[in-house]
Amino acid sequence: MSRYKKAGNVDRLAAFRTTKPETAIPYGLLKAARKSGQLNLSGRDLSEVPQNVYRLNIDEPLEAQENVSFGGSDRWWEQTDLTKLLLSSNKLTQLSEDIKLLPTLTTLDLHDNQLSSLPSALGELQELQQLRLSHNKLSSLPKEVCALRNLRSLTLQQNLLENVPEEIGQLGTLTELDLSNNLLEHLPSSIGCLKTLQKVTLCHNKLTCLPDSMGQLTNVRLLDCSNNQLTDFPVSLSGMLHLEQLYLRHNKLSRLPQLPAPALKELFAGNNQIELLEMEQLASLTAVTLLELRDNRIRNIPEEITLLLTLTRLDLTNNDISTLPASLSLLPNLKVLLLEGNPLRGIKREILAKGTSDLLKYLRRRIKEEPERAAGRPTAMTLPSEAVVNVHDIKSLKTLEYSNKQAESIPDALFDAAAYQAIITVNFSRNQLTSIPFRLLEFRSSLSDMNLGFNRLSRCSPDICTLQQLTHIDLRNNQLTELPSEMKNLSKLRSIILNYNRFSSFPEALYHILTLETVMLGNNQVSGVNPSHLMKLINLSTLDLSNNDLLNIPPELGLCTSLRCLSLEGNRFRTPRAAIMAKGTDVVLEYLRSRIPT
Known part of the structure; x- marks a missing residue:
């Protein structure tokens, strides 16, 4: 009996089995590669590529060499x-x-x-x-x-x-x-x-x-x-x-x-x-x-x-610029003018310190105030609210400006003065507006640039979506939590600024605006983005998601190759590491692409 018992522990097929070769690559990874056609061996400290990787399409898998039964999903002869x-x-x-x-x-x-x-x-x-x-x-x-x-x-x-x-x-x-x-x-x-x-x-x-x-x-x-x-x-x-x-x-x-x-x-x-x-x-x-x-x-x-x-x-x-031509203020779309480090004369330092908008106003006054007064024509009309309707801006620059007034509404007289004008630019920033002025719709056929930043907007009315000529929207520093789905109809929109609002997710409507080149969403509470939807924005070159609540960055974001500037600092994710982030957008995107699972 002892003789048979001992014989029962012997593997009678041992001589017919093939020993699995030693390899630095897990066999399960090679097996999965035969099905998917993709093999990711990044970051494995390889000093050379194992021979079984080169021969992956040639050698029969171990399943074919052994007398083993396996399901239809493991049919080795159907490998990719x-x-x-x-x-x-x-x-x-x-x-x-x-x-x-x-x-x-x-x-x-x-x-x-x-x-x-x-x-x-x-x-x-x-x-x-x-x-x-x-x-x-x-x-x-x-x-x-x-x-x-x-x-x-x-x-x-x-x-x-x-x-x-x-x-x-x-x-x-x-x-x-x-x-x-x-x-x-x-x-x-x-x-x-x-x-x-x-x-x-x-x-x-x-x-x-x-x-x-x-x-x-x-x-x-x-x-x-x-x-x-x-x-x-x-x-x-x-x-x-x-x-x-x-x-x-x-x-x-x-x-x-x-x-x-x-x-x-x-x-x-x-x-x-x-x-x-x-x-x-x-x-x-x-x-x-x-x-x-x-x-x-x-x-x-x-x-x-x-x-x-x-x-x-x-x-x-x-540079070495000492004077500025007043005609600089006639550029209709100029929003940012940087002049630090120039020996400028004739302009008070406090005017330069106030920023582009105030500097352009100053230069604009140098063009128009003296000639208009000399001709005996009034340059502006004063409203009961002490606002000033700048007729020159409305007629010549096609600009409607009422900013930094801390007003709760925009006076009708301002809109009346712009009646029948093809207004291109509207700046109602730095007020106390809680809703988008309805009368903006009067300029739906011409308005391309709208600035409503630094107000108290908690909701963006769907009416904004009838402004089909909009190319730039500035809604920074408000209280917005979402955008209306109708915004996807803004087929000419190229940039939108939404910094310092209360968004908890990437606005869904933006995924559908294929003309977008710039999206600024810094300093919100965004917890995630959909890279497959972002990839459809083939013109997107600048994306700011800094200072949000992103816990992880999806590797597929690296496939958004049109991006030239990607800001992710100030979030809670651990990878990419700060050292990689410091190398710039191209390196970050390359790093993310290398981490895409096969």
Whole structure:
């Protein structure tokens, strides 16, 4: 009996079973990758990629080798080829030629490793659409990478690249190219062949000039050449007719670029050597809303500045400006004028300290008061409430202003004076309004800019949604908790400021306004956002969620690649860490993308 008992403990099939190989990758992760086609190995301290990862599409899984029964959901012969491989934030020093065994890859993420070279086999991944190589030690880019005919995004920032191969012009489907933070002194002329490019980032290199062929990049919307050694911006680049954002900070430019830029909205040219603003350059900026010229050598502002009818923000900090032209006040949309660090004369310091609105009022009075009085015409009419109806602003600037009065309502006489006028701008800020004035609807066909900040609004009437021309709404410092769903019908709205209110969630209506470029929601009580809805806002470039109640940041927020400025400080989440946040929006978004679960 003892003999049979002993025999009963023996595994009679032991000789027929296959021993599971030792691997640094949990087998369950590989098994899940066969089903999903995605494998995330980020942040695992890998010094090399295990061979079973390369052979994931080739070797039979253990289930097929063993005599094991399993359900329909585990049928190994129905496995999915690997399309997404994430290897970021490891310690990889090289990548094996065996990467060619994964020909179905569409995304390969190798950022934040220690790669000094790349295998030529990368060129065999003909399905590849995204190749992320930032934060490595690459000194060159193999020509084989330029054979990836389906590649859409190539990110190479924070490497040691001294040149780019001429063959890069073969990447005919590329829409994003990031070569920032390298050692580039020039670019190949073939870059002009990348006709589908939309975003080009070249900042923090050693470029002294740009190739003329870049003028052929007619689809580029963002071009960042900051922190280089550019002395001029070639006229040949005037072919970039869809350019919306141009960054030229920290170069050696002596003049603004002269471009027929019908779509250019933001031009950053601070920290250069610009001394004069010339009419030809200003006249080309027909759509610019933000012009940054801080830390230059500008001595005066020409009268031609009034050509910038769309300008909302002008930064002239730290220049050599001694006088301001009164015509500056005629810019109809100017909201922010920064002049600190200039030797201004003739304007009292207390006027400058009051901010843009009061400074523009002062300059406006210099234009109109004396000529009007000399002609014997009254400049304004006084109402019983002691308010002043500025007829000049109403008729010439199409502006209706009644701000800083601490009033509980807007006098009807003000609206009466603006009757039959195509009012564009309304400023009723810094009062005690508890509701939006109903008579604003009289300007529904023209009103584009409305400022009701610093009031006591606890509710936003759906009537506001009939103002179909609105492009900018300022409702900061009120008591709002929600926005009406009808706001989604504001099809031209580009920016909305809701700081210092009482929102507990991201206003649902904003997810549906596809034209939005700026959303300011700082200092509320927002506890969450829906990244899948935010991704639909393809024009959103600025999102302020600072000082709210966010307990976690969804990794999918990193897919909102249109964002140029994301403010998250002052919330209660633990990740991303402060060190990552301090590196700026691009790094935060990249970090979030690397944490998306497969």
